[in-house]
Amino acid sequence: MSVDSQFVHKVWNDVELSKMIEAVGVPFHMASDGGGAIGTVYGVYSGAQGVDFRGRFLIDPDGVIQAMEVLSPPVGRNVDETLRQVQAYQLVRKTGGKEVTPSGWTPGGKVLNPGPDLVANVWKAWNPKDVYGKK
């Protein structure tokens, strides 16, 4: 979603993005936010610059915003991180919150089970060295 028209989206897809993506191009909707009305409601539209900043919202199956991130223009996003967050929220949703995902969680990684026994005992169940600084 950007302030560009759907016509400009088509040309960008056809002349450039389709060269970066296998098959025919962008597989999702490229929506037009002409005038920035939608970006304004989502708090990412800059009237001064006339553009939507790099806002990313994860919306669950009930239509509720679960995660959001906004970057200024010169730094791009990390799609792997977006997918990781979706997978984490899907796990939490599937378990009804009985399993939650600690910092640095990736699919298959250690989860935590919230409850009285876990209070002040997270250090026994989870260590940052398990997930960070491994590269």
Added chain:
Amino acid sequence: MSEDKVGCTVPAAEIESSGAEIAPAEEVKKEAVRMGIMVGMKAPDFTAPAFYKGGFTTVQLSQFAGKWVALCFYPGDFTFV
């Protein structure tokens, strides 16, 4: 959604003011403007013209109810990043 209503003018995107039962979009919209978007809020519904798989269409956020959605804004087509 309606397909191929391609004219010479660009239809303006619209913020929806109906549809959500739990939190009416109009109220959400006012709340969003007043206090900003927060996690835990119902995502304000909208419709917008879109390019999708070779054609022009209209996309509405609520058409994805029941699915996870990644809604991404970006500064503009042909920007480098």
